[in-house]
Amino acid sequence: MMKALMTAAALALIAGTASAQDSYTFRMPSWMWEEGIVGDWNKDRVAAFEAANPGITVDKTLIPNTHYEQTLITQIAAGDVPDFMPVFTNMLAPMIDAGILAPMDECIESSGFADRILPSVSFAQVDGATYGVPLTMSPQSLLANTQLLEEAGVGIPTNLDEFYAAARAVKDKTGEFGYGFPNDTASAIHVYINSMHWLIGMGSDWSQPDGTITANDESAIAAVSWIKRFLDEGLSPKGLGSKTVRQMFADGKVAMLFDGPWVVSTVKTINPDLVPHVTFEVMPTPTHAAITGGAFYVIPKDSPHPDDACKMLNVFYDPEAQQRYLEDLVQIPGTIVEPSEAFLEEVPYAGKMAEIAAKYPGGIGYAPPGYEIQAAEFRQIVVDGLSRIYSGEMSVQEGLDALQKQLENWTKTL
Secondary structure, eight states: OHHHHHHHHHHHHHHHHHHHHHOEEEEOOBSOTTSHHHHHHHHHHHHHHHHHSTTEEEEOOBOOTTTHHHHHHHHHHTTOOOSOEEEEHHHHHHHHHTTOBOOOHHHHHTSSOGGGBOGGGGGGEETTEEOOEEEEOOBOEEEEEHHHHHHTTOOOOOSHHHHHHHHHHHHHHHSSEEEEOOOOTTSHHHHHHHHHHHHHHTTOOSBOTTOOBOTTSHHHHHHHHHHHHHHHTTSSOSSOOHHHHHHHHHTTSEEEEEEOTHHHHHHHHHOGGGGGGEEEEOOOSTTOOEEBOOEEEEOBTTOSOHHHHHHHHHHHTOHHHHHHHHHHHOSOBSBOOOOOHHHHHHOTTHHHHHHHHHHSEEOGGGOOTTOSTTHHHHHHHHHHHHHHHHTTSSOHHHHHHHHHHHHHHHHTTO
16 A cells, blocks of 8 residues: 555656646747737737647747847847747848858748748748748838828829928928838937838939948938938928837828838727728839838747747748738738738728739848848948938038948948
């Protein structure tokens, strides 16, 4: 009897130990956890993962998008490596180059989503290995509050003269801002993205694929002159970050943005009555180019639980969940999804969003051509230069001439 009790106790102890070893916290940092319905979608996916994997608890660490890249890289360099994470497209090249990411080909091949991944997965492929899969590849373009434009007596602008006239009319006739954009230079990434809208829209960029610096060519001067005009004439709010500008748009305080369809998710959360009056249109710039930034899911090379990270990916790529990503969040998901007729009737600009992505792609990853690996340092130099121009310390011509020399000197140190 005593021997039987001891055996039972030993078995219970062993079972308890095994259970304790099987239970752990799966770490997944993200900038999206509290982003309204985007956050809700992600939390629902985590709940599905936890339900399918008893004993695993997901640590949903929130890192603001303005500090996400720097914070994550710093933590990983210090040995604090998460299990699984989303990254902005611009983070891929330097992370792959630094050997931070694990190849995901085996995970993809064993999954049920391999034949549904968007072709943009090629952006994460180097030397035959795949280091990330698309989370979203939504284009950025012109978002407009048609209600404000109608109050101002103008329509959707199709060129820059019309865009300026519409912004001026909104300011003069409604008192609200005609055009909003992030110009708080403390957040380099969003200020840089906005400048890309304009430079690419004018047919140029800060650099070219062969590494040539083009910061002071005619197109760049024209682009930055336009941006400065909106600030100088009070048609755009000054000193604000992307989050505040998006909130002002949702509150009906800004008529037009150059941004992505994820802004509609913000509107749905803050001011759902405005949603029917929001439209997504072709850029009014000469090239109509739409920046495609998006994001990717990746698995760190030193992930403590790479197999479970692959399971998480399958949960995120569940076909029904991907359909919801398109139709509830009004964003292009990472896999091919056929929109329903009901969705197209409810969101008439959804078809235009897909058309814009197909016809006017540009600026994938927010990376300066030829300097993808050094993108963060390049962007900071550009934004420091723009800060001097926006503040009035230098004219557009003087500022861009100085920036041209600074970037050229910087490239010589690489």
